[in-house]
Amino acid sequence: xxxxxxxxxxxxxxxxxxxxxxxxxxxxxxxxxxxxxxxxxxxxxxxxxxxxxxxxxxxxxxxxxxxxxxxxxxxxxxxxxxxxxxxxxxxxxxxxxxxxxxxxxxxxxxxxxxxxxxxxx
Numbered sequence: 001x002x003x004x005x006x007x008x009x010x011x012x013x014x015x016x017x018x019x020x021x022x023x024x025x026x027x028x029x030x031x032x033x034x035x036x037x038x039x040x041x042x043x044x045x046x047x048x049x050x051x052x053x054x055x056x057x058x059x060x061x062x063x064x065x066x067x068x069x070x071x072x073x074x075x076x077x078x079x080x081x082x083x084x085x086x087x088x089x090x091x092x093x094x095x096x097x098x099x100x101x102x103x104x105x106x107x108x109x110x111x112x113x114x115x116x117x118x119x120x121x
Contacts, residue, residue: 028053029061029083029107036119044072044092044121048105050083057084062108065090071099071121094121 035047046065065077075091090105099121106114 025054027055029055029113031105031113031115032086034105034115034117038121041097042094044094044119046090046092046103046105047087048090049087050107051086052083055083057082059083063088063106064108065103065105067092067101067103069099069101071096072101097121 029050029052032049032051033047034049035045037045037047039045048063048065059082061081061083063077063079063081065074067074072092072094075093077090079088079090081088100118101121102116102118104114104116106112
Protein backbone atom coordinates (compact mmCIF):
# COMPACT_ATOMS: atom_id res chain seq x y z
CA UNK A 1 0.00 0.00 0.00
CA UNK A 2 1.43 3.35 -0.90
CA UNK A 3 1.30 6.57 1.08
CA UNK A 4 -1.39 8.15 -1.12
CA UNK A 5 -3.80 5.30 -0.41
CA UNK A 6 -3.16 5.56 3.30
CA UNK A 7 -3.70 9.33 3.17
CA UNK A 8 -7.01 8.90 1.32
CA UNK A 9 -8.25 6.32 3.81
CA UNK A 10 -7.18 8.33 6.86
CA UNK A 11 -8.55 11.63 5.58
CA UNK A 12 -11.81 10.68 3.83
CA UNK A 13 -13.08 7.80 5.99
CA UNK A 14 -13.72 10.00 9.08
CA UNK A 15 -15.37 12.53 6.76
CA UNK A 16 -17.85 9.87 5.69
CA UNK A 17 -18.68 9.16 9.33
CA UNK A 18 -19.33 12.83 10.07
CA UNK A 19 -21.50 13.44 7.03
CA UNK A 20 -23.60 10.32 7.56
CA UNK A 21 -24.58 11.17 11.14
CA UNK A 22 -28.15 12.13 12.01
CA UNK A 23 -29.41 14.59 14.56
CA UNK A 24 -31.50 13.46 17.49
CA UNK A 25 -34.08 15.91 18.79
CA UNK A 26 -33.67 16.42 22.51
CA UNK A 27 -36.75 16.88 24.69
CA UNK A 28 -36.24 18.24 28.15
CA UNK A 29 -38.61 19.30 30.93
CA UNK A 30 -37.18 21.29 33.83
CA UNK A 31 -38.75 22.72 37.00
CA UNK A 32 -38.52 26.50 37.33
CA UNK A 33 -40.09 27.54 40.66
CA UNK A 34 -41.73 26.08 43.74
CA UNK A 35 -43.93 28.15 46.03
CA UNK A 36 -45.33 27.14 49.40
CA UNK A 37 -48.08 29.41 50.77
CA UNK A 38 -49.69 28.77 54.13
CA UNK A 39 -53.35 29.79 53.81
CA UNK A 40 -54.24 29.03 57.43
CA UNK A 41 -53.21 26.56 60.13
CA UNK A 42 -54.92 23.67 58.33
CA UNK A 43 -54.24 24.42 54.65
CA UNK A 44 -51.13 24.93 52.46
CA UNK A 45 -51.01 25.66 48.72
CA UNK A 46 -47.95 24.40 46.80
CA UNK A 47 -47.27 25.83 43.35
CA UNK A 48 -44.99 24.14 40.82
CA UNK A 49 -43.85 25.70 37.52
CA UNK A 50 -41.99 24.08 34.64
CA UNK A 51 -40.48 24.86 31.28
CA UNK A 52 -38.78 22.80 28.61
CA UNK A 53 -37.13 22.32 25.26
CA UNK A 54 -38.84 20.95 22.12
CA UNK A 55 -42.09 20.22 23.96
CA UNK A 56 -45.35 21.02 22.20
CA UNK A 57 -47.74 23.23 24.17
CA UNK A 58 -50.59 20.76 23.63
CA UNK A 59 -48.59 17.70 24.76
CA UNK A 60 -50.19 15.75 27.63
CA UNK A 61 -48.33 15.65 30.95
CA UNK A 62 -49.17 14.06 34.29
CA UNK A 63 -48.08 16.00 37.38
CA UNK A 64 -47.72 14.51 40.84
CA UNK A 65 -46.95 15.65 44.37
CA UNK A 66 -46.19 13.19 47.15
CA UNK A 67 -45.23 14.12 50.70
CA UNK A 68 -43.41 11.66 52.96
CA UNK A 69 -44.78 12.70 56.34
CA UNK A 70 -48.05 12.20 58.21
CA UNK A 71 -48.16 15.92 59.03
CA UNK A 72 -49.79 16.74 55.68
CA UNK A 73 -52.06 15.07 53.13
CA UNK A 74 -52.00 15.99 49.44
CA UNK A 75 -55.61 16.42 48.34
CA UNK A 76 -55.43 16.84 44.55
CA UNK A 77 -52.63 14.72 43.12
CA UNK A 78 -52.05 13.47 40.41
CA UNK A 79 -53.30 16.05 37.90
CA UNK A 80 -53.71 15.98 34.13
CA UNK A 81 -52.29 18.98 32.26
CA UNK A 82 -50.86 20.00 28.93
CA UNK A 83 -47.27 21.19 28.72
CA UNK A 84 -48.37 24.71 27.78
CA UNK A 85 -49.96 25.23 31.22
CA UNK A 86 -46.43 25.64 32.69
CA UNK A 87 -47.88 25.71 36.23
CA UNK A 88 -49.98 23.73 38.65
CA UNK A 89 -51.07 24.07 42.27
CA UNK A 90 -51.68 21.45 44.92
CA UNK A 91 -53.75 21.74 48.07
CA UNK A 92 -52.39 20.17 51.25
CA UNK A 93 -54.32 19.50 54.44
CA UNK A 94 -52.16 20.15 57.52
CA UNK A 95 -52.51 17.76 60.48
CA UNK A 96 -49.48 18.82 62.57
CA UNK A 97 -47.85 22.24 62.84
CA UNK A 98 -44.13 23.11 63.00
CA UNK A 99 -43.01 19.86 61.35
CA UNK A 100 -40.39 19.55 58.60
CA UNK A 101 -42.01 17.89 55.56
CA UNK A 102 -40.20 16.29 52.61
CA UNK A 103 -42.08 16.21 49.29
CA UNK A 104 -41.42 14.98 45.77
CA UNK A 105 -42.94 16.55 42.69
CA UNK A 106 -42.56 15.92 39.02
CA UNK A 107 -43.94 15.64 35.53
CA UNK A 108 -44.28 12.53 33.45
CA UNK A 109 -44.58 12.66 29.68
CA UNK A 110 -42.14 11.02 27.27
CA UNK A 111 -39.39 12.12 29.64
CA UNK A 112 -39.85 12.74 33.35
CA UNK A 113 -38.25 14.72 36.12
CA UNK A 114 -38.56 14.38 39.85
CA UNK A 115 -37.52 16.99 42.39
CA UNK A 116 -37.44 16.82 46.17
CA UNK A 117 -38.04 19.84 48.38
CA UNK A 118 -38.62 20.56 52.06
CA UNK A 119 -40.80 22.99 53.98
CA UNK A 120 -42.05 23.48 57.53
CA UNK A 121 -45.76 23.38 58.32
